[in-house]
Amino acid sequence: MSRFPLKTSILLVLALSAGGAGGYWFAQQGHAPASAAPASTERKALYWYDPMVPQQHFDAPGKSPFMDMQLVPKYADSAAATGSTPSVRIEPGIQQNLGMRLATVSRGKLDRRLQVTGVLTFNDRDVALLQARAGGFVERAYALAPGDVVKAGAPIADILVPEWAGLQEEFLALRGAAEPALLAAARQRLLLAGMPAALVEQVARSGKARPVITLGSPIAGVIRELEVRPGMSLAAGAPLARINGLGQVWLEAAVPESQAGGLKVGQSVDARLPAFPDRPVTGTLASILPENDQQSRTLRLRIELPNPDGQLRPGMTAQVSLDLAGQASVLQIPSEAVIRTGKRNLVMLAEDQGRFRPVEVRLGQENDGLVAVLHGLDEGQRVVTSGQFLIDSEASLKGIEVRTAEPAATAPAVHEADGRIVEISNQGLTISHGPFNTLGMPGMTMTFALARPELAAGLKAGDRVRFGVSQGDAGLVIEQEDRP
Known part of the structure; x- marks a missing residue:
């Protein structure tokens, strides 16, 4: 879900209406109420940022290159006030008024039941x-x-x-x-x-x-x-x-390749046909066809169903239930706790003293309202399951960066292409490039940010280069370049 400043306004309206005459309010990173704040003569800005792109830092104030707005300062004393990772603090009264709910990260077995639709066909062996x-x-x-x-x-x-x-x-x-x-x-x-x-x-x-x-x-x-x-x-x-022959028919179903793990030939399959809603049929998974559909990215299953009375006719549809055994012990959280942005998955981690911060997680299989967490959380931690979008919006406006779910030592993947430099500016290099085959991205002309300023040393418009980029939240960033 996109982050907009409007969410913060909604949150403040809810807080004021529920908490009375200003009794509750947000305080980020350990800020006390104004009446209790110690006098401060000077605040030092660590950097400036655009609240809509908080991961991009600037050394001086000015207008954002991304949005039509001024950059916001990030002060040194705000981070030092808590002595810990930056976070958003919400008063207990506001949490109660917003109906905020928490869930504990637990460990257990996450069995899955896959529901797909299939079509009856003739048994080509009979x-x-x-x-x-x-x-x-x-x-x-x-x-x-x-x-x-x-x-x-x-x-x-x-x-x-x-x-x-x-x-x-x-x-x-x-x-x-x-x-x-x-x-x-x-x-x-x-x-x-x-x-x-x-x-x-x-x-x-x-x-x-x-x-x-x-x-x-x-x-x-x-x-x-x-x-x-x-x-x-x-x-x-x-x-x-x-x-x-009609003594046995086939039921063919397609399963997304991302959910096919755990299927076993010979396992029992339950099917229910709209033509006979009161009579479920139990069959056997006869084979998982070896070819994957390139368009839908699915695997085809062939299920054998008994048909002693001949009432199951090819062409009928059926709802198929497949039980898939999960891993013996995985971390799991409620699916509703996950904020899915399209590029990554986030959860709002609850800490002591009413503090919350966004954490990126890598997810596994999902079933019955629970999803497995492969990386990013530890057992016993608590995550927000209701109201996390409002906290996420507040954290974005405060410039709080998301802790990545990947180990810090993991180097980003580099994708290479050939191109010609069109322009060199403060924003980076504008390059007319060929296709990035590993990204499935066609050739075009676009501006790339530089991972290090020295990458542009000695370059001029018109030079041909072979360059490599990494993909992140800030877009495509040039990591390396070679000149012929």
Whole structure:
């Protein structure tokens, strides 16, 4: 959330209306009420700053280069008054009137339950393909169409195979022969010609040739493809129909890659369909597909759901609940305590004597109103869960800098690009540069601040340089430069 001076005005109005005739007020960094303040003849300014960009310090007063306002002084005695880290002090009465709530940083196991939406699809492992075993003609096509549900053995088409007629007559003629080997060879020829064994037995029992065969569905399911019409000719191996079983369906769901940690193949999955709200279905996570979607940054899950009565139909939607095991012991705070600025996450840390200060934190997984804290807080500390935005606004106007969550020894990442110097000014270097590939930033012309003034020594407009920048709250800052 952006910080605006208006928040401070709101805070003061609330304090005055709730606290009576000026009974409560804010005092920063240990300031006592005016009546108790010791006389001071001179205050020394450490630096000047813009309350909207408090991390940028200036050596002299003047107008802010960021906003249309005068710079504000930061005095040495204000920091020395507390002998500790700068903070905002709020009287207990104001805390009570504002309904300010605190929470303790605790350690525990943060299990997660992930809720996503999925769509039912056909089980592509339960597929049967019906083909013509020999060339022939379609004598009859039964009244079926793609999408029809059929039982196992349901007739699909009657096929006439002229080649079978001659082979069957030869087999029947040899039934009375004295040579059993000849009869066995004739039977084998029928099988090699593609005639089913059941049809061969039927011919042997009846003593009549049967060149027409009825092809039925190998399994129970739904017809996905049907390529038979009466009178059409068929080549050997021509596909006639494709049937998909419905005894089990797949539920496909997408999970953000940032939340996929902890998923395990084989774990139980609960699904609830809007079509059957009173009948939840329990399935199994069959696989986590290996390819990540580049556009949505999600992983696809394939969940197997039993469908014994055939009421689960592909295309239906379902709400999926996945239990993800969390780490055994992590620091955690209420999610509502976090101020998310877009670039970083902040919390307002409560200290002794009604003092508060902003602290940057690195967050982990989140679930059920709690979020894991990876860095920035210690167990037992207290953070503000209600009213922290008002304190954050006051701290910003007071110029209190946020304590970073990263270790001080961690060097900032440097991103390099080639460019040409357009102008050199007090604000830094204006450079027409190429793309920063590691930032995903295209080429453009912009002004960069300098991490050290000596980086501009000897440079002039028109020089070509290769330079590296780091990214922080103050924007992109030049950390290094090389001249060809």
